[in-house]
Amino acid sequence: MRPKARSKHFCLGTVSAELSLRLQPFVEWSLYAPQTLWSLRRNKLLQLLCYLGYQDILTMAGTHKVGQTLYPLFNQSAAKELSITDICQQLAMSESSLRRKLAAEASSVQDIKDQVRLGHGLHLLQTTEHAVSYIAEQCGYQSQSRFASRFKTRFGLTPLALKKLNWRFRAK
Template structure:
C-alpha cells in the first residue's frame, strides 16, 4: 500500500469519527438518510467507505449508544430505564442485554461497583 492508500485510510478514519460524533449528538433520532445529508454523501458511498474501514453505521451507532449509557450510569443517579430511553433503546431489557454483551456486566452490576 503506497502513500495514497495510507492517506485514504486516514480519511476513512476521520469519516468514522464524524459519523460517531453525529450519532452521539442525535442518539435517539438519527436516521441513515439524515446522516448522509450531514456528511454530503450517498448512503451507498457511506456504507462502502465504512466497510473498507471495517466498520458500519450500525456498529458505530451501537458503540455510541452504549458509551453514552456507560457515561450516564457512572455520572448520574438516573434510573436505568431513563438512561436506556436517553440512549435510544426501545426497552430497558434490550439496553441491559446489549450493555452486558459489550461490557461483561449489567448496568445494575456496574452501579454496584461504583459505590457512593
C-alpha cells in the same frame, strides 16, 4: 535471505544527508514488514518528516475515516434516531458510498451508533443515580432489556451490576 532492493527512485528534488540517514531504516523495514503494519509506519514517517521541517508533508497524512465523522453526529443526538438519509445528507455522499466506506473500515452505521449510545449509557451509569430504565431511554433504547443485553455484550457486565459496583465505591 534478504529481499532484493528496489532500484526505482521516487524522490523529487534533493534529499539532505540527515533526511537520508533517517529514512534508510524506514525503507529497509518496509522490505520485511507485513503490509498490514505499513500504515502505522507511514504515520511515524510523516511525523518524522514534519519534525525535520517538512511541514508540507502533512497534506499526505491519512484521510479522515468516515466512521470518525459519524461519532459527533450521534453524540449530538444520543437519544434521537438519525436516519441513514439524514446521515448521508450531512456527509454529502450516497448511501452506497457510505456503506462501502464503512465496510472498508470494518464498521457499520449500527456499530457506531451502538458505541455512542452505550458509551453515553456507561457515562450516565457512573455519574448519576438514575434508574437503568431512565438511562436506557436517554440512550435511545426502546426497552431496558435491549439496553442491558447490548451493554453486557459490550462491557462484560450488566448495567445494574455496574451501578452496584459504583455504589460500593461511593460508600467507602
